[in-house]
Amino acid sequence: MKKKLLVAAVLGAMGTAASVFPVLAHAAEDKAMAAKPNAASAKASLKIEYQKFTLPNGLDVIFHIDRSDPVVAVNLTAHVGSAREKAGRTGFAHLFEHLLFLESENLGKGGLDKMTARIGGSGANGSTSQDRTNYLQTVPKDALEKMIWAEADKLGWFINTVTDQVLAKEKQVVKNEKRQSVDNNPYGHTSYVIDKAMYPADHPYNWQVIGSLEDLQNATVDDVKEFFRRWYVPNNVTLVLAGDFDPVQAKKWVEKYFGEIKRGEEIPSLPKRAGFVKETVKFYHEDNFARVPALTMAWPAVEQLHPDSYALEVLAEYLSRGKKAPFNQVLVEDKKLTSNVSIGSQNSELAGQFMLSVRAFDGKSLDDVAVAVNEAFAKFEKEGISEKDLNRIKAGQETQFYNSLSSVLGKSSQLAEYNYLNGNPAYIEQDIKNVLAVTPADVMRVYQKYIKDKNFVATSFVPKGKLNLALTGSTKAEVVEEKIVQGAEDAVDPNINATYTKTPSKIDRSKEPAYGAAADVKVPAVWESKLANGMRVYGIENKEVPLMQFEIVVGGGLLLEDINKVGVSNLMARLMTKGTAKKTPQELEEAMQQLGASINVSARTEDVRISVNTLARNYQATLALVEEMLLQPRWDEKEFALMKQSVLSQIRQQEANPNAVAGAQFSKLMYGQNNIRSRNQLGTAETINAISLDDLKAYYSKNMAASVARMHVVGAVPKAEVTASLQRLAKQWQAGKVVLPAPAAAPSVIGGKVYFYDIPDAKQSVLRIGYPALAVTDKDYYPASVMNYILGGGGFASRLTQELREGKGYTYGINSGFSGSKSAGAFTIGSGVRSNVTLESTQLVKKILQDFATTYTKDDLATTQSFMIKSNARAFETAGAKLGMLDNISEYGWKPNYVKDREQIVKTMTVEKIKSLAQTYFDPSRMVWLVVGDAKTQLPRMKELGFGEPILLNAETK
Incomplete structure (x- = not known):
């Protein structure tokens, strides 16, 4: 479901996943698309200039010009999601999202995914919600005509290419996505249980966006064609172009390529229809992947843009966010039942829910949690919300609003979303006025109207x-769990060409349009400085939006910890946000919120980072808070105890999460038990229990020194002001004598072995394949990364994706890559595959690796070169990208134009050089092969991989 405010959509939707394998394009309902835009003062510029016109066939077209970078976001949004599906054919809207990337009559096999690899796009992607499906990417501006041609081909020249084989394969991909995101995920079935109880069987929100495995399997080509012809018509679609382009020329292209597509039948709006719970109902489910009990409570609420939705948003945030929140005070601090309570008002086009979720600590009864929930509500009823608290909640909204404008993709999504909701792309202006008009009386009124004494669904x-541990009076939830059956799916061959009569056109669509004028890529100007205490400062002045983002990076992190007491740096970093010597935790939190600032401190393997996002006009006040947090920690005993309990719960939850288990076990295999890099940054239950507050103080006093610190600054404040503002910090923060570990070479491992970690009844097997390889500073590191583009680094251009996902339907996503720093990191291939093809998947990966050097072609090199050079047009679009650039410069001593140096490496790469690198770095017999999955069905088969008997890592638990 999507929250009601939409301007901040998509900022992170295209990012790489945290784990080694990505969520590839074509995702089901994308909650990141629901991020809420914000504005809290009259100083916020709420207007986004745009042009809108409608073609005679009903296609709405919206243009927004932004010349800050030589890129254009192209967003095609169809007003069809799971709410338009038929019972028994659920999951169609999302299945369709996948199909539209595969092929069309004139793009040919590989469709838009294949073209993206050549033109340097951000990776063609999409998402499906209950209400809409969108297709979007950012491309260099010289590829705009190509994109308009391609999007029109999908809309008007697609459906004939869908064959039984193509459909059969894509069903497997979508079912793998469901296994990965729902079936193999702790608490993954929660929404399914709630929605079945919240909405009657004939309500369009009764089923999940991703659908059921049974419905997906039953889909036929005729079903697909019927769905397409009903919903994928110009009069149900919005096309948005946002970025650096000529609107006069772009309009001609849109008319040329889209104009002759026929209008479809009129599509009536669906009526608003709230959920209904006749009486409170409670369900329980024994979750195979859960390690702590979780309570979720949901009340029927209102749809997007409803007048009451704004106050419900404020209510949700006030109840649960921050030290002063009633639920934090009762459940976290007083009762110590959990480390966090999540409350949100989730609003979609037709209906909404007010949802509360608590993952309790291990062994805590959910009856006790429910009692505490009632106490927290009672506390709110008694105290209400003050004007000051209301303003505090609104204070960060301007910052978030500007964050949403830092990406042309975010702007395009906002314009499209409001257009399909009410036909007015500029509704953001009214939407934010509605947010700012909320009063304390409104917040209490919606609580009384929708929550107090109202029926709800509890899981x-x-x-x-x-x-x-379940709520008393709960009945068993009807959750369908897939059985692992060997050979349950038929083999598919999606390469079979469809035979059909081509759809006629008034123009020759068979030829891809030529590139426009080449994009002029400008490397941002970088300034440098060094403070008297030794801290190095690197900055980029950026006036596109009135924001400042900066980070202070202190070398050390996990590497400076005692290997027998791991978890100290993580606890210290988290505790630094919980008050200062002068401010209580609540006072510090409120000081940040009043500035509209976020300040986060995190510990990583090689450093501790303070990351800051604030309005440019509040930069100096925010910096003062950072100084106070850095130089005057509070060392609060109560917060330390709460933090330890929170980390222990997090460690406990990781134990049965297949992806977390795979990451932890792979690190151990890469580095060995005696290398601190093999350890979980969080620590273990034993080490956390042994850590005292004195341990944190000792780490801080010994290692948090300016001499090993560097600072990166991006935003609308000039160098002179930044350097002047840092003089106080230069005087107060001492240099210290910290010795960082020397860069480490790759440890030796015994390759050619299969390791298996058993998670009984896992619906997928998580694969991690690799070995310790290269440091970023190694001369082969970037050339090897260029080589890896075609193996597994290029998304849909890579062989791993093409063969395991597109060719076989074994997986939803697979990738490969080299990691590292000044020390050597691992080369890793990562994926989650259908359990019953675990062996077949690893055999195919092994073959791809073995054959890579001999089968690499000139066309592979041309695709790689085109993508890696052209994609530089969007290399510096966001503040995050600029911060990453400064991080590389400060850490490795690279020149500011290092991207241009890398271009030369790409341009001078040869097929022979790639083959030589592949023979050196892609030897499967050097690699460790780790499988995390269901041992009883998959372990015995893994000896057929040819690396001997597999080794069961958790044999002691059998």
Whole structure:
């Protein structure tokens, strides 16, 4: 579901996943698309200039000009999501999202995904919600005509290419996505249980966006064609172009390529229809992947843009966010039942929910949690919300609003979303006025109207064998869980060409349009400075939006910890945000919020980072808070105890999460038990229990020194002001004598072995394949990364994706890559595959690696060169990208134009050089092969991979 305010959409939607394998394009409902835009003062510029016109066939077209970078976001949004599906054919809208990337009559096999690899696009992507499906990417501006041609081909020249084989394969991909995001994920079935109880069987929100495995399997080509012809028509679609382009020429292209597509039948609006809970209902589910009990409570609420939705948003945030929040005070601090309570008002086009979620600490009864929930509500009823608190909640909204404008993709999504909701792309202006008009009386009114004494749906998801922790009076939830059956799916061959009569056109669409004038890529100007205490400062002045983003990076992190007491740096970093010597945790939090600032501190393997986002006009006040946090920690005993309990719960939850298990076990295999790099940054239950506040103080006093610090600054404040503002910090923060570990070479591992970690009844097997390889500073590192583009670094251009996902339907996503710093990191291939093809997947990966050097072609090199050079047009679009650039410069001593040096490496690469690198770095017999999955069905088969008997890592638990 999407929250009601939309301007901040998509900022992170195209980012790489945190784990080694990505969520590839074509995702089901994307909650990141629901991020809420914000503006809290009259100083915010709420207007986004745009042009809108409608073609005779009904296609709405919106242009927004932004010349800050030589790129254009192209967003095609169809007003069709799962709410338009038929019972028994659920998941169609999302299945369709996948199909539209595969092929069309004139793009040919590989469709838009294949073209993206050549033109340097951000990776063609899409998402499906209950209400809409969108297709979007950012491309260099010289490829704009190509994109308009391609999007028109999908809309008007696509459906004939869908064959039984193509459909059969894509069903497997979508089912793998469901296994990855729902079936193999802790608490993954929660929304399914709630929505079935919240909405009657004939309500369009009764089923999940991703659908059911059974419905997906039953889909036929005729079903697909019927769906396409009903919903994928110009009069149900919005096309948005946002970026650096000529609107006069772009309009001609749109008319040329889209104009002759026929209008479809008129599509009536669906009526608003709230959910209904006749009486409070409670369900329980024993979750195979849960390690702590979770309570979720949901009340029927209102749809997007409803007048009451704004106050419900404020209510949700006030109840749960921050030290002063009633739920934090009762459940976290007083009762110590959990480390966090999540409350949100989730609003979609037709209906909404007010949802509360608590993952309790291990062994805590959810009955006790429910009692505490009632106490927290009672506390709110008694105290209400003050004007000051209301303003505090609104204070950060201007910052978030400007963040949403830092990406042309974000702007395009906002314009499209408001257009399909009410036909007015500029509704953001009224939407924000509605947010700012909320009063304390409004917040209490919506609480009384929708929450107090109202019926709700409650779910208790508890670990296997822990039914005693579920809410009293709960009945068993009807959750369909897939059985692992060997050979259950038929083999598919999506390469079979469809035979059909081509759809006629008034123009020759068979030829891809030529590139426009080459984009002029300008490397941002970088300034440098060094403070008296030794801290190096690197900056980029950027006036596109009135924001400042900066980070202070202190070398050390996990590497400076005692290997027998891991977890100290993580606890210290988290505790630094919980008050200062002068401010209580609540006072510090409120000081940040009043500035509209976010300040986060995190510990990583090689450093501790303070990351800041604030309005440019509040930069100096925000910096003063950072100085106070850095130089005058509070060392609060109560917060330390809460933090330890929170980390222990997090460690416990990781134990049955297949992806977390795979990451932890792979690190151990890469580095060995005696290398601190093999350890979980969080620590273990034993080490956390042994850590004292004195340990944190000792780490801080010994290692948090300016001499090993560097600072990166991006935003609308000039160098002179930044350097002047840092003089106080230069005087107060001492240099210190910290010795960082010397860069480490790759440790030796015994390759050619299969390791298996058993998670009984896992619906997917998580694969991690690799070995310790290269440091970023190694001369082969970037050339090897260029080579890896075609293996697994290029998304849909890569062989791993083409063969395991597109060719076989074994996986939803797979990738490969080299990691590293000044020390050597691992080369890793990562994926989640259908359990019953675990062996077949690893055999195919092995073959791809073995054959890579001999099968690499000139066309592969041309695709790689085109993408890596052209994609530089969007290399510096966002503040995050600029911060990453400064990080590389400060850490490795690279020149500011290092991207141009890399271009030369790409341009001079040869097929022979790639083959030589592949023979050196892609040897499967050097690699460790790790499988995390269901041992009883998959372990015995893995000896057929040819690397001997697999080694069961958690044999002691059998």
